Amino acid sequence: MSTNPAADLPFYYGSIGRSEAEQHLRLTGMADGLFLLRQCIRSLGGYVLSVVWNQEFYHYSIEKQLNGTYCIVGGKAHCGPAELCEFYSKDPDGLVSTLRKPCLRSPDTPIRPGIFDDLRDNLLREYVKQNSNLEGEAMEQAIISQAPQLEKLIATTAHEQMPWYHGKIPRQEGERRLYCGAQPDGKFLLRDREQPGTFALSMMYGKTVYHYQILQDKSGRYAMPEGSKFDTVWQLVEYLRMKADGLVTVLGEACLNSKAAETETPNIPATRRPGANGYTPPPKVHNFSFHSLQVSSNRLPEGSECQGMDANPYHNPNEVRKFNIQRSLLVIDELELGSGNFGCVKKGVLSTNAGQIDVAIKVLKSDNERLVKEEMMREAEIMHQLNDPHIVHMLGLCNAENLMLVMEMASAGPLNKFLSSNKDSVTVENITLLMHQVSMGMKYLEEKNFVHRDLAARNVLLVNQQFAKISDFGLSKALGADDNYYKARTAGKWPLKWYAPECINFHKFSSKSDVWSFGVTMWEAFSYGGKPYKKMKGPEVTHFIKDGNRMACPAACPEQVYTLMKECWTYSHEDRPDFEKVEKSMRSHHQSMSKTSGGAAAAAESVKSSLTRAILS
Numbered sequence: 091m092s093t094n095p096a097a098d099l100p101f102y103y104g105s106i107g108r109s110e111a112e113q114h115l116r117l118t119g120m121a122d123g124l125f126l127l128r129q130c131i132r133s134l135g136g137y138v139l140s141v142v143w144n145q146e147f148y149h150y151s152i153e154k155q156l157n158g159t160y161c162i163v164g165g166k167a168h169c170g171p172a173e174l175c176e177f178y179s180k181d182p183d184g185l186v187s188t189l190r191k192p193c194l195r196s197p198d199t200p201i202r203p204g205i206f207d208d209l210r211d212n213l214l215r216e217y218v219k220q221n222s223n224l225e226g227e228a229m230e231q232a233i234i235s236q237a238p239q240l241e242k243l244i245a246t247t248a249h250e251q252m253p254w255y256h257g258k259i260p261r262q263e264g265e266r267r268l269y270c271g272a273q274p275d276g277k278f279l280l281r282d283r284e285q286p287g288t289f290a291l292s293m294m295y296g297k298t299v300y301h302y303q304i305l306q307d308k309s310g311r312y313a314m315p316e317g318s319k320f321d322t323v324w325q326l327v328e329y330l331r332m333k334a335d336g337l338v339t340v341l342g343e344a345c346l347n348s349k350a351a352e353t354e355t356p357n358i359p360a361t362r363r364p365g366a367n368g369y370t371p372p373p374k375v376h377n378f379s380f381h382s383l384q385v386s387s388n389r390l391p392e393g394s395e396c397q398g399m400d401a402n403p404y405h406n407p408n409e410v411r412k413f414n415i416q417r418s419l420l421v422i423d424e425l426e427l428g429s430g431n432f433g434c435v436k437k438g439v440l441s442t443n444a445g446q447i448d449v450a451i452k453v454l455k456s457d458n459e460r461l462v463k464e465e466m467m468r469e470a471e472i473m474h475q476l477n478d479p480h481i482v483h484m485l486g487l488c489n490a491e492n493l494m495l496v497m498e499m500a501s502a503g504p505l506n507k508f509l510s511s512n513k514d515s516v517t518v519e520n521i522t523l524l525m526h527q528v529s530m531g532m533k534y535l536e537e538k539n540f541v542h543r544d545l546a547a548r549n550v551l552l553v554n555q556q557f558a559k560i561s562d563f564g565l566s567k568a569l570g571a572d573d574n575y576y577k578a579r580t581a582g583k584w585p586l587k588w589y590a591p592e593c594i595n596f597h598k599f600s601s602k603s604d605v606w607s608f609g610v611t612m613w614e615a616f617s618y619g620g621k622p623y624k625k626m627k628g629p630e631v632t633h634f635i636k637d638g639n640r641m642a643c644p645a646a647c648p649e650q651v652y653t654l655m656k657e658c659w660t661y662s663h664e665d666r667p668d669f670e671k672v673e674k675s676m677r678s679h680h681q682s683m684s685k686t687s688g689g690a691a692a693a694a695e696s697v698k699s700s701l702t703r704a705i706l707s
């Protein structure tokens with residue numbers, strides 16, 4: 091099952107670096123417009139187009155967009171890399187030259203697979219197997235239809251499968267493992283740091299262990315301080331195997347984790363296996379903490395791809411922000427889907443190279459003042475950083491007669507309205523499926539350090555009866571790397587009935603306060619769109635909660651699901667579960683329900699239909 095649309099192109103070389111690409115172009119004669127395509131190591135699903143002009147090399151990054159199209163930053167979107175290259179063969183559109191002559195791979199140069207290419211299929215299969223109760227043909231179908239959606243999710247955890255990943259071990263244990271057995275320069279391992287989502291790279295050089303920290307930025311990309319950014323940790327590691335990027339040397343041999351060591355060395359007697367027989371004390375241990383890499387671009391080799399965190403090493407045909415949508419590509423219907431603080435949300439159609447897609451357009455009222463416009467821009471900034479199947483995708487912003495936020499369409503509308511008008515046809519298992527999906531989307535937000543602050547059934551939109559997406563990021567905040575809550579300076583027009591006590595009392599918002607709101611959203615869902623706390627006013631609810639009261643179990647809600655709801659309403663946020671736990675619990679509730687109700691076939695059907703639509707997003 092190849093998901094690489096460039097695999098059949100005769101000028102595609104796979105996962106080769108910049109210098110290797112230049113070598114191929116050199117050997118093929120350096121004619122103007124000579125070009126080849128290679129895999130981009132930084133961004134998932136992206137490519138790099140390398141072109142010759144006037145005896146020089148130009149490298150353009152091609153990004154895979156959220157809607158599945160490909161474009162050179164600032165350029166037009168195309169439905170695949172082949173179409174993109176064909177387009178630039180006719181029109182330079184900002185490149186140094188049209189693509190005139192493909193640099194063809196010789197028969198003895200096979201496409202170099204990327205490390206993830208080999209892993210992807212197995213990981214996808216494993217994921218769908220664990221999460222869907224499907225078997226046989228239905229599972230194969232689900233794998234095919236879910237692949238584009240799940241690839242990113244799977245890629246971000248793929249490092250856990252690598253032989254050099256050692257999980258959460260302390261620094262000293264990392265050193266101990268590196269000092270076991272041979273100690274060649276570059277021997278390395280990766281371990282988790284205390285702070286979730288951050289890692290430490292420990293490597294041997296001159297019989298000394300060096301430690302480097304790997305941090306995640308607000309958009310979820312990984313980098314060493316001042317280093318190049320990558321979508322996933324394993325891509326960063328692969329890159330550091332080719333270029334030192336400020337490390338004392340490039341990464342070399344992996345220090346194997348216990349699982350990999352077991353399979354790699356089956357014939358070595360246990361006493362001779364690395365780590366099995368005590369260890370030789372280290373000759374010299376580095377005694378200061380993380381090396382902060384002060385890499386300045388002039389220390390790097392010319393043409394290097396690692397010119398610091400913010401510098402884009404690629405030539406940029408123009409500076410148009412990548413989420414700008416041209417007005418001419420948008421047809422706006424008169425039909426209003428709903429209205430919010432900013433103005434109204436209208437139905438529309440967006441033309442893309444992949445075809446026309448239905449969209450929802452949030453149109454800012456033209457008489458709105460600057461502050462509201464800025465708020466909408468902030469919402470767009472947040473949405474732009476999110477990419478999860480259960481979060482409404484932003485497709486772009488269009489600044490024309492009004493400022494417009496263009497989103498994928500969730501045509502079945504808000505969850506509360508859908509449930510109250512479809513009481514007879516929606517089963518409890520169906521509601522559990524939808525709320526599990528919401529918990530997956532929220533777990534993703536928690537991992538990315540975003541707080542939603544307005545999770546409620548009205549803000550869960552349905553693509554169809556089987557597929558939910560979280561929307562409305564108007565109040566959302568990205569937390570700083572070291573913060574675990576957001577402190578609001580003043581109380582605003584807040585949805586108090588959905589807010590945890592610490593939000594109301596101390597204006598503190600975190601993923602744990604989103605968990606409280608998730609509990610209220612669950613209550614709404616299992617009450618088929620009922621209004622929480624009946625006729626009580628916000629301040630009355632605050633007292634009701636403080637006195638230890640909680641809403642009663644909705645009639646249709648299974649007891650164990652209500653138990654989870656009450657856990658979400660744990661008064662102290664420290665004792666409240668996080669979304670990792672909530673998601674796990676929702677998953678097991680849904681799995682046990684679908685097993686007993688024979689829901690696998692229905693689930694297969696729903697996965698198929700909902701994902702066909704979701705793929706358009």
Ligand code: AMP
Pocket residue numbers: 427428429430431432435450482497498499500501503504548551561562
């Ligand atoms: P909001 O301002 O985000 O609360 O949106 C107001 C209303 O517009 C929602 O309650 C929905 O009915 C509708 N709406 C917003 N976004 C979408 C979307 N992506 N797809 C369909 N309807 C939407």
